[in-house]
Amino acid sequence: MKQRLTILGSTGSIGTSTLDVVARHPERYEVFALSAATQVDLMLAQCAQFRPRYAVMASAAHARQLAEKIKQNDLATQVLQAPDALETIASHEQVDAVMAAIVGAAGLAPCMAAARAGKRLLLANKEALVVGGAVFMRAVRDGGATLLPIDSEHSAIFQSLPEDPATWHERVDHVLLTASGGPFRTREPASLRDVTPDEACAHPNFSMGRKISIDSATMMNKALEVIEARWLFDLAPEQIKVVIHPQQIIHSMVQFRDASIIAQLGTPDMRVPIACGLAWPERIASGAPVLDFARLAALTFEQADAARFPGLHLSWQALCAAPGTTAVLNAANEVAVDAFLQRRIRFDQIHALNLATLESVLPSDADTLQSLLALDAQARAVAQQLVLGFN
Ligand code: NAD
Numbered sequence: 001m002k003q004r005l006t007i008l009g010s011t012g013s014i015g016t017s018t019l020d021v022v023a024r025h026p027e028r029y030e031v032f033a034l035s036a037a038t039q040v041d042l043m044l045a046q047c048a049q050f051r052p053r054y055a056v057m058a059s060a061a062h063a064r065q066l067a068e069k070i071k072q073n074d075l076a077t078q079v080l081q082a083p084d085a086l087e088t089i090a091s092h093e094q095v096d097a098v099m100a101a102i103v104g105a106a107g108l109a110p111c112m113a114a115a116r117a118g119k120r121l122l123l124a125n126k127e128a129l130v131v132g133g134a135v136f137m138r139a140v141r142d143g144g145a146t147l148l149p150i151d152s153e154h155s156a157i158f159q160s161l162p163e164d165p166a167t168w169h170e171r172v173d174h175v176l177l178t179a180s181g182g183p184f185r186t187r188e189p190a191s192l193r194d195v196t197p198d199e200a201c202a203h204p205n206f207s208m209g210r211k212i213s214i215d216s217a218t219m220m221n222k223a224l225e226v227i228e229a230r231w232l233f234d235l236a237p238e239q240i241k242v243v244i245h246p247q248q249i250i251h252s253m254v255q256f257r258d259a260s261i262i263a264q265l266g267t268p269d270m271r272v273p274i275a276c277g278l279a280w281p282e283r284i285a286s287g288a289p290v291l292d293f294a295r296l297a298a299l300t301f302e303q304a305d306a307a308r309f310p311g312l313h314l315s316w317q318a319l320c321a322a323p324g325t326t327a328v329l330n331a332a333n334e335v336a337v338d339a340f341l342q343r344r345i346r347f348d349q350i351h352a353l354n355l356a357t358l359e360s361v362l363p364s365d366a367d368t369l370q371s372l373l374a375l376d377a378q379a380r381a382v383a384q385q386l387v388l389g390f391n
């Protein structure tokens, strides 16, 4: 039986890499539904190639444009409109697996729908778990879903851990998330004041969406990943450590009680964790180049510098604060990155905005999807207001 897939965010960096892997295995996978925000032409090309039953666009205008082109091209795909349709395609009874590759908290509701419907949920959309936290994990448990990490660090940890999660607590001492350090790893902290969005998006090893590229430059990406690891592997905040490894060959590691460390290695190519999640526990070709040890110069490691990357530590602080604080941090950061990309705040003000929002919004209720979405909206409104006061 072929696995039927829904890909949320199919036009993005993870979405297109997922379709690249899927196209290599037509005997295993069938695309049931795709979704995108605004990229009508790329979505049309994906519909022509993969013939999904449904395609979902984020606005009525984009859905109309796509529907028109689908008709002109004689395709059978039915076009629907977000947000409700995202939950429909994520939980549809004919879907086996959902790739969650929307960026930001916008992906939380469809992830929850997939979790409640007991799907195999391939999670790239880290912000959904950072916002959803315990509520998200409860939905996975109650729905009987299988949650598989796609973020390369978490895929590495997942692959390095013992098979039976019941043994993790007694066997694992801590996990080590590796970080590239981004484009500003060696820059003087003071010189970061005036960097431009294009400089910040120029990641040394990967081409990714703009949000995660900025997050890599501030290391807020790693902060979000610390929070993601806390939930995925049920770790205490102090069991999660970060080490900079610029070559990105070791994708993360697990240190066991006896001081033995197991790491996962490979070339830095997101098709590896994507193929791993799609096929797990089987292994399929991903299309990624294999690691050539003869040409590998050196693997180096260093501590993250707190002056250069002040945002990193917010993750542990938020995890130790009231439930919902990680949702506030995520909302602030989404607003801050967007404001930086629009050149409304400076690079160094991203952290200042995150801090100021955390100080202004104290979560009281974070126990349901509704309350988390309300908290997300409240924190965004506060952060937007704070942006006006920056300059
Ligand atoms: P991207 O910006 O390239 O793609 C995002 C996708 O989501 C696009 O298809 C876009 O149309 C869609 N989208 C954006 N906003 C939306 C909204 N409001 N409603 C519906 N759809 C929307 O981003 P990406 O780099 O592919 O990252 C996707 C997710 O995967 C992020 O959470 C990111 O942190 C995570 N991730 C990415 C990488 C990577 O290498 N790119 C690695 C690890 C994790």
Ligand code: MG
Residues within 6 Å of the ligand: 151, 152, 153, 225
């Ligand atoms: Mg990652």
